[in-house]
Amino acid sequence: MRSNPTGRQLRLGRELRRLRESAGLSSTEAAQLIGIKQNQVSNMEAGRIGVSPERLRTLACHYDCADKGLVEALIDLAAERKRGWWEEYREVLPAKLLDLAELERSGHALRTAHTSGIPGLLQTTDHAREVFHQVVPELSPREVDLRTSFRIKRQGVLFVHREPVPYQAVIHEAALHMRFGGRDVARQQLKHLLKLSEHPNVTILVIPFDAGGYPGAGQPIYYVQGAVPQLDTVQLDQSHGIALLDAEAQLNKYRKVLDRLTTLSLIETESRALIHRIIQTS
Incomplete structure (x- = not known):
């Protein structure tokens, strides 16, 4: 047992x-x-x-x-699974982080929306490290290293195993102006977004400042689509850790929020153009 x-x-x-x-x-x-x-x-x-x-x-x-x-x-x-790469982090990182990595591995499509930060699967190593340096209470250098390496390995779900999983990220323009790690790190992060947006399975959409209000209260939303709608999952970042939600009402709510945020966004080509302009002026 x-x-x-x-x-x-x-x-x-x-x-x-x-x-x-x-x-x-x-x-x-x-x-x-x-x-x-x-x-x-x-x-x-x-x-x-x-x-x-x-x-x-x-x-x-x-x-x-x-x-x-x-x-x-x-x-x-x-079905019984072979040990995933995330198992090497068991007992050194919170179990729900490992659950998230396994969930992503079996996901059929991924959607996310961020209004004040860059989604984890799109972060550079330097950006991710700076994010973890800002955690309260402060993480030890070893914990920062572990969380950074774990986040970067998670990104393999977009490019490494089986057929690349479709991934859509909605990012508010405000997040693109944040300078985690300073000007150079921020510029490299924006260039990284442009490079990733060229992958056929990755869609990056930007909500411009002039779009006005938006639903979701600014909370990062991560939606993992399962093999059937009943097995979808929503992941939310909270002050005490991550929460994984799968009640039908919750899934319906966050699907609608993501759909609404998508309609507020610029199309792909316009989103890339905006990111490029921010790079040029940053």
Whole structure:
């Protein structure tokens, strides 16, 4: 039995519980239907034990789940994985950061919106290091190094494994004027954005100052699209750490916020032109 389930294993358990509850069954009733003990159902839903494809299909059948796409996506979610690169950071970085890296690895599309900073997957090493130097309470030099290297390795999801995942970043013009690390670091960061925007899977859109107000209260939003909409996830940065949200109402809300921010943005060519102008005048 797992003592510390990963984010992926916990997510599978939550989805199994949602299916059971939507069918109006208690964990005891579900256990009786498939001939196991109630505590086994509870442990599956808590991510403490695995679920075979056969058992998962049986549960879906008893839960009257006719969504074959969702069932197959859950089976894939339940499959045992090889150790990912992020495992070398286990017990030296917060577990939710590792969960985020694994989530990105299985994501089918990524969307983000930032109004006061550059998205992590688009940061240069120098920019990322300066961001971590500003964390309160102050991080030790070793922690800064670990978080910086972890962030840079996460960027491989855009370019390294399988087919490059589609990635859209909406950045407010205000963030492009921030000088983390000083003028030279800031200029190199902007040039890096222009270079990344040339990749076919990367879309960078800028909200100009004259766009006026915008939704979202300025909070960074990161949306990871799963194999099916039910397995989407929203990641929010909060003062006490990151939060991963997957309730249907939350997903709908942040999809709408991101759509609205996209409509406020300049198109790609105009966004690149604005970034170029800021480089020239910075």
